[in-house]
Amino acid sequence: MSAKSGEASDALCFLLTNDFSGLTRGRGFPASALDQFVKSGCGWVHANQALTPFGPIAANHPFGPLGDLRLRADPSTLVHHDAGDGSEPFHFILCDLVDYEGNRWDCDPRSLLQSAIEKLFEETGLYVNASFEHEFMMTNLSENAPPFSYRAYRLIDKLCGKILRAMQDAGTGPEMILPEYGAGQFEVTMQPTRALRAADNAVIMRELVRELSRREGLHATFSPKLIPNGVGNGVHVHFGLLREDGTPCNYDAQGPGQMSAPLAHFCAGILRHLPALIALTAPSAISNLRLQPHHWSAAFTCIGVQNREASLRICPAVSGASAERAHHVEFRAADACASPYLVLASMILAGLDGIRNKIALPELLTADPSSLSEAQRNAGGIHPLPGSVPEALAEVDKDRELKSWFSEDFWNCYRAMKRAELGMLEGSSAEEMCTRYSQVY
Ligand code: GLU
Ligand code: MG
Numbered sequence: 267m268s269a270k271s272g273e274a275s276d277a278l279c280f281l282l283t284n285d286f287s288g289l290t291r292g293r294g295f296p297a298s299a300l301d302q303f304v305k306s307g308c309g310w311v312h313a314n315q316a317l318t319p320f321g322p323i324a325a326n327h328p329f330g331p332l333g334d335l336r337l338r339a340d341p342s343t344l345v346h347h348d349a350g351d352g353s354e355p356f357h358f359i360l361c362d363l364v365d366y367e368g369n370r371w372d373c374d375p376r377s378l379l380q381s382a383i384e385k386l387f388e389e390t391g392l393y394v395n396a397s398f399e400h401e402f403m404m405t406n407l408s409e410n411a412p413p414f415s416y417r418a419y420r421l422i423d424k425l426c427g428k429i430l431r432a433m434q435d436a437g438t439g440p441e442m443i444l445p446e447y448g449a450g451q452f453e454v455t456m457q458p459t460r461a462l463r464a465a466d467n468a469v470i471m472r473e474l475v476r477e478l479s480r481r482e483g484l485h486a487t488f489s490p491k492l493i494p495n496g497v498g499n500g501v502h503v504h505f506g507l508l509r510e511d512g513t514p515c516n517y518d519a520q521g522p523g524q525m526s527a528p529l530a531h532f533c534a535g536i537l538r539h540l541p542a543l544i545a546l547t548a549p550s551a552i553s554n555l556r557l558q559p560h561h562w563s564a565a566f567t568c569i570g571v572q573n574r575e576a577s578l579r580i581c582p583a584v585s586g587a588s589a590e591r592a593h594h595v596e597f598r599a600a601d602a603c604a605s606p607y608l609v610l611a612s613m614i615l616a617g618l619d620g621i622r623n624k625i626a627l628p629e630l631l632t633a634d635p636s637s638l639s640e641a642q643r644n645a646g647g648i649h650p651l652p653g654s655v656p657e658a659l660a661e662v663d664k665d666r667e668l669k670s671w672f673s674e675d676f677w678n679c680y681r682a683m684k685r686a687e688l689g690m691l692e693g694s695s696a697e698e699m700c701t702r703y704s705q706v707y
Contacts, residue, residue: 276298277296277297277354277355277357278296278354279294279295279296279303279357279358280292280295280358280359281303281307281308281337281339281359282337282358282359282360282361283337283360284375284376284605284606285314285315285375285605286373286375286605286679286683287317287318287319287605287683288549288602288603288604288605288608288707289319289706290472291317292337292358293309293337295308297357303339304339304341304359306336307336307337307338307339307364308336309334309336309337310334310335310336311329311333311334312329312333312335312371312373313329313331315329315679316679316682316683317683318683318687318690319550319603319703319706319707320687320690322686323686324679324683324685324687325682326685327679327683328674328678328682329679335363335364335365335371336363336364336365336366337363338361338362338368339359339360339361340359340360340361340362340466342463343359343466343470344358344359345359345435345436345437345470347431347432347435347436349431349481351428356432356473356474358473360376360466360469361376362374362376362377363377372672372676373673373675373676375607375611376465376607378608378672378676379461379462379465379608379610379611379614380462381611382610382612382614382671383460383461383462383614385615385618386614386617386618387510389618389622390621390622391510392507392508392528392621393460393461393507393508393509394460394505394506394507394508394613395458395461395505395506395507395508395594396459396460396465396503396504396505396506397456397464397467397504397505398456398467398471398501398502398503398504398606399453399454399456399500399501399503399504399596400453400455400468400471400472400501401448401451401452401488401498401499402451402452402453402454402475402487402488402499402602403449403450403486403487403499404450404451404452404479404484405450405485405492406483406485407421407422407450407484409421413445413446413447413448414444414447415445419443419444422452422484425478425482426443426452428478428482429443429454429475429478432474433454433470433474436470436471436474437467438467438470438471438474439456439457439459439467440457441455441456442454442455446497447497448492448496448497448499449497451497451499454471456468456471458504460508461505461610461614465606465609465610468606469606472488472602475488476488485704487704487705488501488707489550489552489601489603489700489707490552490553490555490556490601490602490603490703491552491555491700491703492700492704493697493700494555494696494697498555498556498561498563499556499602500556500562500563500598500600500601501600501602501604501606501609502596502598503600503609503610504581504594504595504596505595505597505613506593506594506595507526507529507532513590514590514591514593515528515529516529516595517593519589522627522630523569523570523580524580524582524589524593525580525593525595525627528621530627531617531620531621531624531625531627532621533578533595533620534620534626534628535617535619535620535621535623535625536616536617536620537569537627537628537647538616538625539616539619539665539667540567540599540616540651541567541649541651541658541661542664542665542668543599543612543613543668544557544599544658545655545659545680545684546604546608546680547601547604547609547612547613548599548600548603548604548658549603549655549684550601550603550655550687551654551687551688551691551699552696552700552703553601553603554651554652554653554654555700557651559575559634559635560575560636562575562598563598564576564577564598564599564651565635566636566643566650566651567647567648567649567651568628568646569627569628569630570630570632571632573632573634575634575635576631577597577599577651578595578596578597578598579595580596581593581595581596597609597613599651602707603703603707612671615671628646628647628648629646631646635648655688659684662677
Protein backbone atom coordinates (compact mmCIF):
# COMPACT_ATOMS: atom_id res chain seq x y z
CA MET A 267 0.00 0.00 0.00
CA SER A 268 1.38 3.37 -0.90
CA ALA A 269 1.85 5.78 1.97
CA LYS A 270 -0.73 8.53 2.04
CA SER A 271 0.50 12.05 2.43
CA GLY A 272 0.75 13.03 6.06
CA GLU A 273 1.29 9.48 7.26
CA ALA A 274 4.96 10.11 7.89
CA SER A 275 4.06 12.68 10.55
CA ASP A 276 1.36 10.54 12.14
CA ALA A 277 1.79 9.89 15.87
CA LEU A 278 0.44 7.19 18.13
CA CYS A 279 -2.70 7.41 20.19
CA PHE A 280 -3.52 4.80 22.86
CA LEU A 281 -6.66 3.18 24.21
CA LEU A 282 -6.00 2.46 27.90
CA THR A 283 -7.44 0.51 30.80
CA ASN A 284 -6.44 0.57 34.46
CA ASP A 285 -6.50 -2.95 35.86
CA PHE A 286 -6.60 -4.96 39.09
CA SER A 287 -2.94 -4.14 39.71
CA GLY A 288 -3.68 -0.42 39.43
CA LEU A 289 -1.46 -0.24 36.35
CA THR A 290 -2.47 1.34 33.07
CA ARG A 291 -2.11 -0.79 29.98
CA GLY A 292 -3.35 -0.56 26.43
CA ARG A 293 -2.80 -0.48 22.70
CA GLY A 294 -1.64 2.19 20.29
CA PHE A 295 -2.72 3.10 16.75
CA PRO A 296 -2.04 5.95 14.30
CA ALA A 297 -3.70 9.06 15.63
CA SER A 298 -5.16 9.68 12.17
CA ALA A 299 -7.38 6.63 12.83
CA LEU A 300 -8.70 8.03 16.12
CA ASP A 301 -12.31 8.42 14.97
CA GLN A 302 -12.41 4.87 13.76
CA PHE A 303 -10.97 3.51 17.01
CA VAL A 304 -13.33 5.60 19.11
CA LYS A 305 -16.21 4.12 17.11
CA SER A 306 -15.15 0.49 17.12
CA GLY A 307 -12.72 0.19 20.05
CA CYS A 308 -9.98 -2.40 19.88
CA GLY A 309 -9.35 -5.91 21.14
CA TRP A 310 -8.33 -6.96 24.66
CA VAL A 311 -8.28 -10.29 26.44
CA HIS A 312 -9.86 -11.44 29.69
CA ALA A 313 -6.64 -13.06 30.88
CA ASN A 314 -4.85 -9.69 30.99
CA GLN A 315 -6.72 -8.97 34.21
CA ALA A 316 -4.54 -11.64 35.82
CA LEU A 317 -1.29 -9.79 35.02
CA THR A 318 0.74 -9.15 38.15
CA PRO A 319 2.46 -5.82 38.79
CA PHE A 320 5.80 -7.53 38.19
CA GLY A 321 4.94 -8.74 34.70
CA PRO A 322 4.21 -12.47 34.69
CA ILE A 323 0.60 -13.52 34.49
CA ALA A 324 -0.94 -15.46 37.37
CA ALA A 325 -1.51 -19.17 37.01
CA ASN A 326 -4.96 -20.57 37.79
CA HIS A 327 -6.92 -17.47 36.90
CA PRO A 328 -10.47 -18.15 35.69
CA PHE A 329 -9.88 -17.10 32.08
CA GLY A 330 -8.26 -19.41 29.57
CA PRO A 331 -6.79 -18.49 26.23
CA LEU A 332 -10.27 -18.11 24.72
CA GLY A 333 -12.50 -15.09 24.46
CA ASP A 334 -12.18 -11.47 23.39
CA LEU A 335 -13.12 -8.18 24.93
CA ARG A 336 -13.17 -4.68 23.49
CA LEU A 337 -11.52 -1.59 24.87
CA ARG A 338 -14.34 0.91 24.39
CA ALA A 339 -13.10 4.49 24.46
CA ASP A 340 -14.78 7.12 26.59
CA PRO A 341 -14.08 10.21 24.44
CA SER A 342 -14.65 12.51 27.42
CA THR A 343 -11.32 11.27 28.81
CA LEU A 344 -9.22 12.15 25.75
CA VAL A 345 -5.78 13.48 26.71
CA HIS A 346 -3.74 15.26 24.05
CA HIS A 347 -0.84 17.21 25.47
CA ASP A 348 2.42 18.23 23.89
CA ALA A 349 4.92 19.15 26.59
CA GLY A 350 6.99 20.99 23.99
CA ASP A 351 10.20 19.12 24.89
CA GLY A 352 10.52 17.25 21.61
CA SER A 353 8.93 14.06 22.96
CA GLU A 354 5.88 12.54 21.38
CA PRO A 355 2.73 14.09 22.86
CA PHE A 356 0.66 12.33 25.48
CA HIS A 357 -2.26 11.11 23.44
CA PHE A 358 -4.63 8.58 24.94
CA ILE A 359 -8.20 7.78 25.90
CA LEU A 360 -9.40 5.81 28.91
CA CYS A 361 -11.70 2.90 28.16
CA ASP A 362 -14.29 0.51 29.50
CA LEU A 363 -13.87 -3.19 28.90
CA VAL A 364 -16.96 -4.59 27.23
CA ASP A 365 -17.96 -7.82 25.50
CA TYR A 366 -18.80 -8.05 21.81
CA GLU A 367 -22.41 -7.03 22.52
CA GLY A 368 -21.19 -3.92 24.30
CA ASN A 369 -22.04 -5.12 27.82
CA ARG A 370 -19.77 -4.04 30.66
CA TRP A 371 -17.38 -6.76 31.80
CA ASP A 372 -17.87 -7.68 35.46
CA CYS A 373 -14.08 -7.68 36.03
CA ASP A 374 -13.45 -4.22 34.60
CA PRO A 375 -12.67 -1.74 37.39
CA ARG A 376 -13.92 1.29 35.42
CA SER A 377 -17.19 -0.47 34.56
CA LEU A 378 -17.61 -1.58 38.16
CA LEU A 379 -17.25 1.99 39.35
CA GLN A 380 -19.95 3.12 36.93
CA SER A 381 -22.28 0.36 38.13
CA ALA A 382 -21.62 1.36 41.76
CA ILE A 383 -22.39 5.02 40.97
CA GLU A 384 -25.64 4.04 39.26
CA LYS A 385 -26.64 1.76 42.12
CA LEU A 386 -26.06 4.47 44.71
CA PHE A 387 -28.12 6.92 42.66
CA GLU A 388 -30.97 4.49 42.01
CA GLU A 389 -31.34 3.68 45.69
CA THR A 390 -30.63 7.04 47.28
CA GLY A 391 -30.82 9.76 44.62
CA LEU A 392 -27.25 10.71 45.57
CA TYR A 393 -23.97 11.00 43.72
CA VAL A 394 -20.44 11.01 45.05
CA ASN A 395 -18.06 13.87 44.50
CA ALA A 396 -14.41 12.97 45.05
CA SER A 397 -10.83 14.01 44.64
CA PHE A 398 -7.68 11.88 44.90
CA GLU A 399 -4.72 13.35 46.73
CA HIS A 400 -1.46 11.59 45.85
CA GLU A 401 1.94 11.55 47.50
CA PHE A 402 4.96 10.40 45.53
CA MET A 403 8.73 10.40 45.91
CA MET A 404 11.67 11.14 43.68
CA THR A 405 14.19 8.40 44.31
CA ASN A 406 17.19 9.98 42.60
CA LEU A 407 17.28 13.66 43.45
CA SER A 408 20.88 14.76 43.73
CA GLU A 409 20.11 17.06 46.67
CA ASN A 410 17.83 17.09 49.64
CA ALA A 411 15.87 20.00 51.05
CA PRO A 412 13.90 20.52 54.26
CA PRO A 413 10.33 19.16 54.43
CA PHE A 414 7.60 21.40 52.93
CA SER A 415 10.26 23.95 51.96
CA TYR A 416 10.29 26.26 48.98
CA ARG A 417 13.79 24.97 48.35
CA ALA A 418 12.41 21.44 47.93
CA TYR A 419 10.08 22.76 45.23
CA ARG A 420 12.98 24.57 43.55
CA LEU A 421 14.84 21.27 43.17
CA ILE A 422 12.21 20.24 40.63
CA ASP A 423 10.60 23.55 39.71
CA LYS A 424 10.71 22.98 35.94
CA LEU A 425 9.17 19.56 36.33
CA CYS A 426 6.42 20.90 38.60
CA GLY A 427 5.56 23.49 35.94
CA LYS A 428 5.38 20.77 33.32
CA ILE A 429 3.20 18.59 35.51
CA LEU A 430 0.87 21.48 36.23
CA ARG A 431 0.48 22.40 32.56
CA ALA A 432 0.00 18.78 31.51
CA MET A 433 -2.68 18.29 34.15
CA GLN A 434 -4.42 21.50 33.13
CA ASP A 435 -4.33 20.48 29.49
CA ALA A 436 -5.61 17.00 30.34
CA GLY A 437 -8.52 18.49 32.29
CA THR A 438 -7.58 16.81 35.58
CA GLY A 439 -8.18 19.97 37.60
CA PRO A 440 -4.87 20.36 39.45
CA GLU A 441 -5.29 22.16 42.74
CA MET A 442 -1.88 22.11 44.43
CA ILE A 443 1.60 20.68 44.01
CA LEU A 444 3.52 20.75 47.26
CA PRO A 445 6.74 19.51 48.81
CA GLU A 446 5.82 16.94 51.46
CA TYR A 447 7.45 15.63 54.61
CA GLY A 448 9.61 12.76 53.33
CA ALA A 449 12.93 13.10 51.53
CA GLY A 450 12.16 13.79 47.85
CA GLN A 451 8.43 13.56 48.59
CA PHE A 452 5.83 15.68 46.82
CA GLU A 453 2.06 15.75 46.70
CA VAL A 454 -0.48 16.59 44.02
CA THR A 455 -4.05 17.47 44.86
CA MET A 456 -6.93 17.86 42.43
CA GLN A 457 -10.27 19.61 42.49
CA PRO A 458 -13.29 17.56 43.51
CA THR A 459 -15.46 16.26 40.71
CA ARG A 460 -17.92 13.43 40.03
CA ALA A 461 -16.59 10.03 41.12
CA LEU A 462 -15.88 8.56 37.69
CA ARG A 463 -14.00 11.63 36.53
CA ALA A 464 -12.11 11.77 39.84
CA ALA A 465 -10.83 8.23 39.31
CA ASP A 466 -10.02 9.01 35.67
CA ASN A 467 -8.06 12.03 36.85
CA ALA A 468 -6.07 9.87 39.28
CA VAL A 469 -5.15 7.43 36.51
CA ILE A 470 -4.17 10.23 34.11
CA MET A 471 -2.18 12.16 36.71
CA ARG A 472 -0.06 9.14 37.67
CA GLU A 473 0.92 8.59 34.04
CA LEU A 474 1.77 12.26 33.51
CA VAL A 475 3.89 12.54 36.66
CA ARG A 476 5.88 9.35 36.10
CA GLU A 477 6.58 10.07 32.45
CA LEU A 478 7.35 13.78 32.78
CA SER A 479 9.76 12.93 35.60
CA ARG A 480 11.43 10.24 33.50
CA ARG A 481 12.04 12.81 30.77
CA GLU A 482 13.91 14.95 33.31
CA GLY A 483 16.04 11.97 34.35
CA LEU A 484 14.09 11.60 37.59
CA HIS A 485 12.38 8.52 38.92
CA ALA A 486 9.02 9.33 40.51
CA THR A 487 7.24 6.59 42.41
CA PHE A 488 3.82 6.45 44.07
CA SER A 489 4.68 3.17 45.81
CA PRO A 490 3.39 3.17 49.42
CA LYS A 491 6.84 2.72 50.99
CA LEU A 492 10.36 3.22 49.73
CA ILE A 493 12.04 1.89 52.82
CA PRO A 494 10.28 -0.18 55.49
CA ASN A 495 10.57 2.36 58.29
CA GLY A 496 10.43 5.44 56.10
CA VAL A 497 7.70 7.93 55.32
CA GLY A 498 4.75 6.50 53.37
CA ASN A 499 3.15 7.65 50.14
CA GLY A 500 -0.58 7.79 50.68
CA VAL A 501 -3.52 8.11 48.35
CA HIS A 502 -6.16 10.03 50.24
CA VAL A 503 -9.64 10.12 48.74
CA HIS A 504 -11.63 13.21 49.66
CA PHE A 505 -15.33 12.58 49.20
CA GLY A 506 -18.81 13.91 49.78
CA LEU A 507 -22.37 13.36 48.59
CA LEU A 508 -24.32 15.38 46.04
CA ARG A 509 -28.04 15.55 45.43
CA GLU A 510 -29.38 15.05 41.92
CA ASP A 511 -29.33 18.82 41.30
CA GLY A 512 -25.60 18.90 42.14
CA THR A 513 -25.94 20.55 45.54
CA PRO A 514 -23.83 19.05 48.34
CA CYS A 515 -25.59 17.12 51.06
CA ASN A 516 -22.82 16.69 53.61
CA TYR A 517 -23.43 19.26 56.31
CA ASP A 518 -25.76 19.30 59.26
CA ALA A 519 -24.78 21.51 62.19
CA GLN A 520 -26.46 19.03 64.58
CA GLY A 521 -25.01 15.84 63.09
CA PRO A 522 -21.96 13.93 64.38
CA GLY A 523 -18.91 15.87 63.19
CA GLN A 524 -21.51 18.19 61.62
CA MET A 525 -22.21 15.54 59.01
CA SER A 526 -25.59 15.06 57.38
CA ALA A 527 -27.35 11.78 58.18
CA PRO A 528 -26.64 10.26 54.74
CA LEU A 529 -22.94 11.14 54.95
CA ALA A 530 -22.69 9.77 58.51
CA HIS A 531 -24.30 6.47 57.42
CA PHE A 532 -22.10 6.38 54.31
CA CYS A 533 -19.02 6.68 56.55
CA ALA A 534 -20.39 4.07 58.94
CA GLY A 535 -20.74 1.67 56.00
CA ILE A 536 -17.13 2.26 54.98
CA LEU A 537 -15.93 1.64 58.54
CA ARG A 538 -17.99 -1.53 58.87
CA HIS A 539 -16.46 -3.00 55.73
CA LEU A 540 -12.99 -1.48 56.03
CA PRO A 541 -11.07 -4.62 57.13
CA ALA A 542 -12.16 -6.36 53.91
CA LEU A 543 -12.10 -3.19 51.81
CA ILE A 544 -8.36 -2.97 52.45
CA ALA A 545 -7.90 -5.96 50.13
CA LEU A 546 -8.90 -3.60 47.30
CA THR A 547 -7.64 -0.21 48.50
CA ALA A 548 -4.20 -1.02 49.95
CA PRO A 549 -3.48 -4.30 48.22
CA SER A 550 0.28 -4.77 47.95
CA ALA A 551 2.72 -6.80 50.03
CA ILE A 552 4.12 -3.54 51.43
CA SER A 553 0.86 -1.62 51.90
CA ASN A 554 0.70 -2.70 55.53
CA LEU A 555 4.10 -1.09 56.19
CA ARG A 556 2.37 2.22 55.63
CA LEU A 557 -0.86 1.42 57.49
CA GLN A 558 0.89 1.65 60.84
CA PRO A 559 0.37 3.82 63.91
CA HIS A 560 2.19 7.16 63.87
CA HIS A 561 2.38 7.29 60.08
CA TRP A 562 -0.52 9.72 59.70
CA SER A 563 -2.12 7.06 57.54
CA ALA A 564 -4.63 4.56 58.93
CA ALA A 565 -3.94 1.65 61.24
CA PHE A 566 -7.44 1.26 62.72
CA THR A 567 -11.09 1.47 61.71
CA CYS A 568 -12.06 4.85 63.12
CA ILE A 569 -13.28 8.32 62.27
CA GLY A 570 -12.47 11.70 63.76
CA VAL A 571 -12.61 15.40 63.01
CA GLN A 572 -9.27 16.59 61.62
CA ASN A 573 -7.71 13.37 62.96
CA ARG A 574 -4.81 12.25 60.75
CA GLU A 575 -4.39 8.91 62.49
CA ALA A 576 -8.00 7.98 61.65
CA SER A 577 -8.92 6.03 58.53
CA LEU A 578 -11.71 8.56 57.95
CA ARG A 579 -10.89 12.18 58.65
CA ILE A 580 -13.75 14.66 58.74
CA CYS A 581 -12.62 17.89 57.03
CA PRO A 582 -14.71 20.87 58.11
CA ALA A 583 -14.83 24.09 56.10
CA VAL A 584 -12.38 26.80 57.13
CA SER A 585 -14.02 29.65 58.93
CA GLY A 586 -15.70 32.05 56.55
CA ALA A 587 -16.16 29.41 53.81
CA SER A 588 -19.54 27.88 53.17
CA ALA A 589 -19.82 24.80 55.40
CA GLU A 590 -22.63 23.53 53.16
CA ARG A 591 -20.22 23.46 50.24
CA ALA A 592 -16.89 22.55 51.79
CA HIS A 593 -17.67 20.01 54.54
CA HIS A 594 -16.45 16.58 53.48
CA VAL A 595 -14.55 13.45 54.56
CA GLU A 596 -11.17 11.99 53.63
CA PHE A 597 -10.49 8.25 53.25
CA ARG A 598 -6.83 7.68 54.17
CA ALA A 599 -6.48 3.92 53.81
CA ALA A 600 -5.65 3.72 50.09
CA ASP A 601 -2.40 3.61 48.16
CA ALA A 602 -1.32 3.68 44.54
CA CYS A 603 -1.00 -0.10 44.23
CA ALA A 604 -4.80 -0.06 43.98
CA SER A 605 -6.87 0.83 40.97
CA PRO A 606 -8.56 4.18 41.68
CA TYR A 607 -11.72 2.71 40.13
CA LEU A 608 -11.80 -0.21 42.56
CA VAL A 609 -11.06 2.11 45.48
CA LEU A 610 -14.04 4.32 44.71
CA ALA A 611 -16.35 1.50 43.62
CA SER A 612 -15.83 -0.38 46.87
CA MET A 613 -16.09 2.79 48.97
CA ILE A 614 -19.38 3.68 47.27
CA LEU A 615 -20.87 0.21 47.71
CA ALA A 616 -19.81 0.18 51.38
CA GLY A 617 -21.29 3.66 51.83
CA LEU A 618 -24.51 2.59 50.15
CA ASP A 619 -24.76 -0.35 52.54
CA GLY A 620 -24.37 2.14 55.38
CA ILE A 621 -27.18 4.35 54.07
CA ARG A 622 -29.46 1.43 53.17
CA ASN A 623 -29.14 -0.20 56.59
CA LYS A 624 -28.82 3.04 58.53
CA ILE A 625 -25.58 1.72 60.03
CA ALA A 626 -24.72 3.69 63.15
CA LEU A 627 -21.56 5.75 63.16
CA PRO A 628 -19.11 4.87 65.94
CA GLU A 629 -18.17 7.63 68.31
CA LEU A 630 -15.86 10.24 66.81
CA LEU A 631 -12.31 9.74 67.95
CA THR A 632 -10.51 12.71 69.44
CA ALA A 633 -7.22 10.90 70.15
CA ASP A 634 -4.55 8.92 68.38
CA PRO A 635 -6.14 5.42 68.33
CA SER A 636 -2.81 3.78 69.17
CA SER A 637 -2.70 5.76 72.42
CA LEU A 638 -5.82 3.96 73.66
CA SER A 639 -5.79 0.63 75.48
CA GLU A 640 -7.14 -2.37 73.63
CA ALA A 641 -10.16 -2.38 75.95
CA GLN A 642 -10.85 1.28 75.14
CA ARG A 643 -10.54 0.57 71.45
CA ASN A 644 -12.86 -2.41 71.65
CA ALA A 645 -15.40 -0.34 73.54
CA GLY A 646 -15.28 2.28 70.76
CA GLY A 647 -15.59 -0.28 67.95
CA ILE A 648 -12.04 0.53 66.83
CA HIS A 649 -10.25 -2.42 65.26
CA PRO A 650 -6.76 -2.83 63.81
CA LEU A 651 -6.67 -3.16 60.06
CA PRO A 652 -5.45 -6.45 58.57
CA GLY A 653 -1.68 -6.79 58.62
CA SER A 654 -1.23 -8.39 55.21
CA VAL A 655 -2.97 -9.10 51.90
CA PRO A 656 -3.84 -12.70 52.87
CA GLU A 657 -5.36 -11.39 56.12
CA ALA A 658 -7.37 -8.78 54.20
CA LEU A 659 -8.58 -11.45 51.76
CA ALA A 660 -9.59 -13.61 54.73
CA GLU A 661 -11.69 -10.62 55.87
CA VAL A 662 -13.33 -10.62 52.44
CA ASP A 663 -14.39 -14.22 53.05
CA LYS A 664 -15.90 -13.23 56.38
CA ASP A 665 -17.68 -10.19 54.93
CA ARG A 666 -20.42 -11.87 52.88
CA GLU A 667 -22.04 -8.55 52.01
CA LEU A 668 -18.86 -7.08 50.53
CA LYS A 669 -18.02 -10.31 48.76
CA SER A 670 -21.44 -10.25 47.04
CA TRP A 671 -20.71 -6.89 45.37
CA PHE A 672 -18.39 -8.53 42.88
CA SER A 673 -18.69 -11.65 40.77
CA GLU A 674 -17.11 -15.04 41.32
CA ASP A 675 -14.84 -14.42 38.33
CA PHE A 676 -13.79 -11.14 39.91
CA TRP A 677 -12.70 -12.71 43.17
CA ASN A 678 -11.11 -15.76 41.55
CA CYS A 679 -9.05 -13.60 39.24
CA TYR A 680 -8.19 -11.05 41.92
CA ARG A 681 -7.06 -13.74 44.35
CA ALA A 682 -5.04 -15.59 41.70
CA MET A 683 -3.30 -12.36 40.75
CA LYS A 684 -2.55 -11.46 44.38
CA ARG A 685 -1.30 -15.00 45.11
CA ALA A 686 1.08 -14.78 42.17
CA GLU A 687 2.23 -11.27 43.14
CA LEU A 688 3.03 -12.37 46.69
CA GLY A 689 4.58 -15.61 45.44
CA MET A 690 7.08 -13.63 43.36
CA LEU A 691 8.21 -11.86 46.54
CA GLU A 692 8.72 -15.00 48.59
CA GLY A 693 12.03 -14.92 50.42
CA SER A 694 12.49 -11.19 49.80
CA SER A 695 13.29 -8.89 52.68
CA ALA A 696 11.06 -5.90 53.38
CA GLU A 697 13.75 -3.66 51.85
CA GLU A 698 13.84 -5.74 48.68
CA MET A 699 10.05 -5.68 48.41
CA CYS A 700 10.01 -1.90 48.75
CA THR A 701 12.55 -1.65 45.94
CA ARG A 702 10.54 -3.99 43.68
CA TYR A 703 7.34 -1.96 44.13
CA SER A 704 9.10 1.36 43.67
CA GLN A 705 10.29 0.16 40.26
CA VAL A 706 6.72 -0.53 39.17
CA TYR A 707 4.54 2.15 40.77
N1 GLU B 1 2.30 10.26 54.24
C1 GLU B 1 1.07 9.99 54.95
C2 GLU B 1 0.42 8.73 54.36
O1 GLU B 1 1.13 7.81 54.07
C3 GLU B 1 0.10 11.15 54.91
C4 GLU B 1 0.62 12.44 55.47
C5 GLU B 1 -0.41 13.55 55.31
O2 GLU B 1 -1.32 13.65 56.14
O3 GLU B 1 -0.34 14.26 54.31
O4 GLU B 1 -0.76 8.63 54.21
MG1 MG C 1 0.12 14.59 52.39
